[in-house]
Amino acid sequence: MSTSSSLSFGSLMRRPETGSFLGLAAVFLFFTAFGGTNFASPTGAASWLNVAAQLGIVAIPIGLLMIAGELDISIGSIIPAGSMTCAIISGHFGLPIIVGVGAALALGAFIGLINGLLVIRTAVPSFIVTLGTLFAVAGMTLGFSVLVTGTTSVAIKVPEAKWLLGDFIGGIYQVTIFWWIAAVIFWTFFLHASRFGNWIFAMGGDKVSARNAGIPTDRVTIMLFVCSGMSAAFVGLSQAILYNSAQVSAGQSYIFNSIISVVVGGVLLTGGYGSVFGIVLGTLTFAVVSQGIYFTGFDANWASLIIGVLLLGAVLMNNTFRKMALSYAPKKAGK
Amino acid sequence: MAFDMGATILSLQGVNKSFGPIDVLHDINLEIRAGEVLCLLGDNGAGKSTVIRLLSGVHKPSSGTITMDGKPLNFASPREAADHGIATVHQFGGTFPLMSIGRSFFVGREPVRWVGPFKVYDRKTANDIAVKAVQNFGITRIEDGDRLVGGLSGGERQALAIARAVHFGARVLILDEPTAALGVKQATHVLRIVNEAKRRGLAVIFITHQVMHAMAVGDHFAVLIRGAIASDFKKGEKTREEITDLMAGGASMATLEAEIESNMAGHDA
Incomplete structure (x- = not known):
């Protein structure tokens, strides 16, 4: 009964990503006009796209956590920890x-596990828990x-893995873009087509009712x-x-950048509402503004102003x- | 689903509940029968919520027994109580305002279909079943399962929550102040739905402090005062004034008014 109406203009206006789509279109037109060809x-x-891909891969799981009513800012130090x-x-x-890749991923999973366990066991807000693990x-x-290397910056030369994890395709596009696309497909299925997605929305809407409905809220939170x-x-x-190198402090900017991407993408800060497609649009919007400024004649310092205004505009x-x-x-008959 | 009308489903015998040194419920005896509405009346703090929590598996009684179909109840969680057919619907009904009707109806029990190797949430089935279930309770205005629950009126949300409970096999429906936040017209809707649930043979426990609403649907009444059952009577045995007086603490409203007036007179003098 709703297949016809789901394609109408009205139903598009009711989707969580509509606002972020309009925002992206606006900044894209703006920078095309001022940034030249x-x-x-x-x-x-x-x-x-390179900026968006790296940010986008973390922004989606952060967005899902926010839909479930949680927050994770420890990513700001998990990124350099994984790198190092x-x-x-x-x-x-x-x-x-x-071995290096496996260990880095295992470390990320382990810190996530600690975050999750602390959040469900202590009932301390996840903002505080992950602020603690961040530091x-x-x-x-x-x-x-x-202690191990005597320095805060370590070189790494792994030509055999570059094609898969850290190369430029055509000399300009990072291979990370494809990982981002894969992540988008995976998470879209996960949130919007699988049962888990429904559990995440329910948890963000009302955790107690979700638990009473039989959802394993603790397990989902940890996951x-x-x-x-x-x-x-x-x-x-x-x-x-x-x-080809790693620094100990190269991730703090991801904390706010991912939250901005997620919120601009239409996810409700208090949980229960949002979409993966919206987060993708929010990430692109952020990347377009932060990079687009260099194509214009403006001083790059103004980019943060635009992002700030954009964030407030997007939330409203x-x-x-x-x-x-x-x-x-x-509408009843006669619409 | 066939119900044995009039058969006792839940029974409380000499139930006491205390939290530490504080006694909340004293010697509660109640019978809840299929196809009957039991109205639990009482002022704020009288112990109504505690009775609900005992029945829905949140708390266990300190002493006394609760039996279901003659067997002692021992639920570890509300989920377990729900699995045994005891469903609780709270004041605001739909608790996931930003979810669609279909999705919130099936929270925790999502229908899935196979698409290739993947199990996919079956939106169409969920929406169709949810809309049909609500319409069967007389709410025909709900036609689109993609609508968000938060966009429904208070009465419609109650209907959705009750329809959900019934769909998933509830035999005992605990309605916690379902009409408290509603206007007259919406409350009438909910009362009609309560009657429909009763007609289908469910045992309904209707918690309220609005005597009018209780009298409109109740078969059996129990008035709680400070944790004890002050009065237990059947439909037609008491008038509205008598029930209101009971709820006000046993003293008749008229006496109370007289007291207030004499006090006022005393002050004036």
Whole structure:
């Protein structure tokens, strides 16, 4: 009965990603107008697609956590931790790259597991729990790096793995873009087509009712934290392989950037509402603004102003669209 | 689903409940029968919520027994109680305002179909079943399962929650103040749905402090005062005034008014 109406203009207006789509279109047009032809050229597109891909891989699991009513800011130090783990094992000690990659992912999963366990056992808000692990992991990364290698920056040369994890395709497009596309497909299925997705929305709507309905809320929460930890570690290790070196402090900007992408993408901060496609649009919007500024004649310092205004605008617009979705009722005969 | 009308489903015998040193319920005896509405009346703090929590598996009694179909109850969680057919619907009904009708109806029990090697949430089946279940309770305005629950009226949300409970095999329906937040017209809708549930042979426990609403659907009434059953009577045995007086703490409303007036007079003097 709803197949015809699901394609109508009205139903499009009620989707969580409508606001972020309009936002992306606006900034894209803006930078195409002021950035000249370079901005939309293949080289120009590569500059913001590369940024979007790295950010996007962490932004989606962060967005899912937010839909489930949680937050994870520890990714800010899991990214450099993953980077350093991979570089120390496969660069400094020269072990096979598969060991370095495996160890980095395992570390990300382990930190995620700790986050998840702390959140469900202590009932402390996940913002505080992950703020704690953010600092703890940052300190451990710095401490271990200096202890083991005597430096805060480690070189890693793994030509055999570059094609898969850290190369430029056609000289400009990072291979990470394909990993991002794969992640988008996986998470879209997970959130919108599988049963788990429904559980995540229900948990964000009302955790107690979700548990009473038989959803294993603890397990789902832990799993989501493990996924965000692993995704962050993946971004870290792919950066190390791409740039042939790892630094102990190269991830703090991801905390806010991912939250901005997710919120601009239409996810409700308090949980229960959002979409993977919206998060993708939010990530692209962020990347277009932060990179597009270099194509214009403006001083790059203004980019943060645009992002700030965009964030506020997106939240207001998303609120409006959500209200429209809530108040929607199909018209009776004669529509 | 066939129900044995009038058969006792739930029974409470000499149930006490205390939290530490505080006694909340004293010697509660109740019978809940199929096809009957038991109205649990009482002022705020009288112990109504505790009775619900005992029946829905949140708490266990300190002493006394609760039996279901003659067997002692021992639920570890609300989920287990729901699996045994005891469903609780709270004041605001649909608790997932930003989910679609179909999705919230099937939370935790999503229908799936196979698409190649993948199990995929079956939106169409979910929407169709949810809409049909609500329409069967007389809410014909709900036609689109993609609508968000938050866009429904209070009465429609209650209907959705009750329809959901019935669909998943509830035999005992605990309605916690379903009409408290509703206007007159919406409340009438909910009362009609309660009657429909009763007609289908469910045992309904209707918690309220609105005597009018209780009298409209109740077969059996129990008034709770400070954790004890002050009065237990059947339909038609008491008038509305008598019930209101009971709820106000036993003292008749008229006496209370007289007292207030004499107090006021005392102050004036």
